[in-house]
Amino acid sequence: MDGAPSKDPKALSVTQLLRRMKNLLEVQVGEVWVEGEVSNLRRQPSGHWYFSLKDDGAQISCAMFGAKRRSGAEVIEDGTKIRVFAEASVYEARGQLQIIVTRVKAVGAGDLQARFEALKAKLQQEGFFEASRKRAIPKFPQRIGLITSASGAALQDMLNILKRRAPWVQAVLMPVRVQGRGAEQGIANAIERMGQPHRYDLPVCDVLIVGRGGGSLEDLWNFNEEVVARAIVNCPIPVISAVGHEIDFTIADFVADLRAPTPSAAAELAVVDGVEMKQALERQARRLRRAVHNRLERLQLSLDGLKRGRMRDGERMLREPSMRLDAARTALQQQMQSALSERQNSLHQAQMAHRAQHPLKVVERRMERLQGLSQRLGRATDEAIQTCRKTLDRHADLLRALGPESAFRRGFSITMDERGRILRSAKGISKGARIRSRFADGEVESEVIEGEDQA
Secondary structure (H helix, E strand, C coil): CCCCCCCCCCCCCHHHHHHHHHHHHHHHCCEEEEEEEEEEEEECCCCCEEEEEECCCCEEEEEECCHHHCECHHHCCCCEEEEEEEEEEEECCCCEEEEEEEEEEEEEECHHHHHHHHHHHHHHHCCCCCHHHCCCCCCCCCEEEEEECCCCHHHHHHHHHHHHHCCCCEEEEEECCCCCCCHHHHHHHHHHHHHCCCCCCCCCCCEEEEEECCCCCCCCHHHHCHHHHHHHHHCCCCEEEEECCCCCCCHHHHHCCEECCCHHHHHHHHCCCHHHHHHHHHHHHHHHHHHHHHHHHHHHHHHHHHHHCCCCCHHHHCHHHHHHHHHHHHHHHHHHHHHHHHHHHHHHHHHHHHHHCCHHHHHHHHHHHHHHHHHHHHHHHHHHHHHHHHHHHHHHHHHHHHCHHHHHHCCCCEEECCCCCECCCCCCCCCCCEEEEEECCEEEEEECCCCCCCC
16 A cells, blocks of 8 residues: 555574674675783683784784694784784674784784893893892891882782791782883882882882783883883882782892792792791701700710629719700700790790781871871961961051041041042132031031132
């Protein structure tokens, strides 16, 4: 029937739409050579490699199936600039545009890799990598500074390891951004601040750990910036670099006093294992007890032999050696007890020092200081107000003494013309003019009957 609405056209499913797009790309674009810089390389156990190719304006996902069997695959690394022969396609499961790589050629190092090598050569020439410049990491640190992201998994890994291996060690966190534009300046500033704790009212640390978890070359790039490298070199406190995974190397790793393959490994390198140290002490104590016991047994055997001898008055001859043996036993026991007490006192002092540096204690001391400053400010404000009030009272008295009101009270008045101007002379006041006179208790208006200009 004319004018009747037509039926809705049949809609495509998402799969059908993506399949059409895929077919269109494979036919219209087909296989092409593409050039760009590698980033986010992921090698899967299946042998398939996934990465991105990028330039200044865009990036595209790449898949390379059976990569190790493909020509040129050995040149694919993050930051490398390559040329690939690939087929344009669509990954239907995600609706993602991608290219399927079949061949690879190296074009040269990417921009990031080139910058990395240039800065590395510059700092090496300045002697930043020399082993003689680097400082030893203290064996028994009491406080360790952590410069990393407050929300990253690397922080939790380090804290767990420090708590397990050395619960007496205090960890001081200086949270920073570890990725993105400008993050390198924040990292460098944090290193400088923790290197000068008295200037910035921070706890004094024995060693610093600077790092983050793994990522691509771009993710780790902030630790390849010159400002971070110079901050590490200039820091008066030994620095452990812990950036990325074991295969990742950054400029910070080369200039640091010690390079750890991961943040977790950095925490293990920074402290001794308390459990192992306790076991070692126990083993030494057992060896000492065995040596003392064996020595006493030998002396006892010698003594028994002398007692069984045929010498006359042997018991009397053995009195002095027996007394020396008893004295040696007593001295040894006292030394062992003294050594044990000394170690217990050291542990107690370390625990007391740890509690004194607890954040709640620090906050309490600063609150007391703030309260004292507030009271001083209140007293100074009251004194200033009293001084201003006295000055104001003096000025008011002076104004009352010299102002017109005092003249009014003595019987004087002020005469003004119609426009409110003060008349200081009778000259110029004509007959019929309206004038006003002001007294202490009010004003009156008058008309001039006879003026100065009349004969």
